[in-house]
Amino acid sequence: MSEPVSMHRPRTLTAPDFDLALSLQCGQVFHADLKDGIWSVVADRELFVLGQKADRLEIFRGAIPNIRRYFNLDHPMTSVYESFPSDAYSQAALAGCRGMRIIRQPLWECLATFITSSMKQVAHIRQMSLTLRSKYGQAVEGSSVNAYPEATRIASLSESDLRACGLGFRAKSLLGTAREISEGRVNLESLQILPTSELREALCCFPGVGRKIANCVLLFAYGRLEAVPVDVWIARIATAMRRRKASPLKLEEFSVRRFGPYAGYVQQYLFHHARTTGTLPGQ
DNA sequence: GACCAGGTGCCAG
DNA sequence: CTGGCACATGGT
Numbered sequence: 001m002s003e004p005v006s007m008h009r010p011r012t013l014t015a016p017d018f019d020l021a022l023s024l025q026c027g028q029v030f031h032a033d034l035k036d037g038i039w040s041v042v043a044d045r046e047l048f049v050l051g052q053k054a055d056r057l058e059i060f061r062g063a064i065p066n067i068r069r070y071f072n073l074d075h076p077m078t079s080v081y082e083s084f085p086s087d088a089y090s091q092a093a094l095a096g097c098r099g100m101r102i103i104r105q106p107l108w109e110c111l112a113t114f115i116t117s118s119m120k121q122v123a124h125i126r127q128m129s130l131t132l133r134s135k136y137g138q139a140v141e142g143s144s145v146n147a148y149p150e151a152t153r154i155a156s157l158s159e160s161d162l163r164a165c166g167l168g169f170r171a172k173s174l175l176g177t178a179r180e181i182s183e184g185r186v187n188l189e190s191l192q193i194l195p196t197s198e199l200r201e202a203l204c205c206f207p208g209v210g211r212k213i214a215n216c217v218l219l220f221a222y223g224r225l226e227a228v229p230v231d232v233w234i235a236r237i238a239t240a241m242r243r244r245k246a247s248p249l250k251l252e253e254f255s256v257r258r259f260g261p262y263a264g265y266v267q268q269y270l271f272h273h274a275r276t277t278g279t280l281p282g283q
Numbered sequence: 284g285a286c287c288a289g290g291t292g293c294c295a296g
Numbered sequence: 297c298t299g300g301c302a303c304a305t306g307g308t
Binding site: 290291292294296 | 307
C-alpha cells in the first residue's frame with residue numbers, strides 16, 4: 001500500500017469567493033466523498049482530490065485547468081452577488097451560502113443523474129449514483145468512486161438491472177435516454193450551440209426529462225446561469241414571495257424576472273438556504 | 284403506517 | 297391552459 005495522496009505536498013490555487021465543501025454539498029453533485037477534511041470528486045474519468053484553507057485551494061490530485069473549469073472559478077462572483085434581490089430572505093441566503101459555486105458538470109452524468117432524481121431525496125440520489133457507478137462505471141485510478149457509466153453501457157443493460165440499483169420507475173426513463181444517445185440520435189455536446197430555449201426543448205425530448213430536470217441540466221452542465229429549476233422547495237419559496245399559488249411555469253417566470261441575470265445562482269442559494277434552515281420567506 | 288422527496292407523462296375537462 | 301393521478305423507493 002502506498003501512502004495516502006493527501007500526504008504529498010499539494011499544489012495551491014487562490015480561490016476567492018469559493019467554498020469547496022458548500023459547492024459539493026448543496027445538491028448539485030451527489031457522489032463527492034469527504035475523508036479527513038479532504039474532498040474527492042470524480043468528473044468524467046478524472047479524480048480531483050482537494051482541500052481548502054481560507055482562500056487557498058489545495059490540490060492533491062487533478063489538472064488545474066480542469067479544476068478551474070469544473071468549479072467555474074472564473075465566474076464573476078462580485079457581479080453575481082450584486083445582482084441578488086435586496087429582500088431579507090435572498091440576502092440571508094447569500095450571507096449563509098457565500099462561496100457556493102454552480103459547478104460545470106459533464107453533460108451526460110448530469111443529465112443521467114437528474115433523470116434519477118425525480119421524487120427522491122438528496123440522500124437517495126446519492127445512493128443511486130454510487131450504486132450505478134460501482135456496478136457499471138469504469139474504475140478511476142486512486143478513487144473509491146467509479147466514473148459514471150457511459151450512455152452506451154447503460155443502454156446495454158435491462159430495465160430490471162437498473163431497478164436493482166434502486167431507480168424504481170425512473171429505470172425506464174434512464175434506459176430510454178441512454179439508448180437515444182448511444183444510438184447517436186442526439187449528441188449532447190453538439191447541442192451546446194443552441195440558445196437556451198431551444199436547448200431546453202431538445203432536452204425535454206428525452207424520456208423522463210421535463211422542464212425542471214432540463215433546467216437543472218441547463219444550469220449545472222451547460223452553464224446557462226439564467227435557468228431556474230422549480231422543484232418543491234423553489235415552488236414554496238416563490239409562492240411565499242408572491243403570496244399566492246401558481247403553476248410551476250408561472251413560478252419559474254416569476255423567478256427569472258425577480259432574480260435577475262444570474263437567476264440560476266440565486267435559485268441555488270435559496271434552495272440550499274431553505275433546505276438547511278427549514279425557513280421560508282416571511283417567517 | 285402515514286407522509287414526503289431537486290417530477291414526468293398522460294388524461295380529462 | 298389547469299387539475300388529478302400513477303409511478304417505486306427509502307427515510308423519518
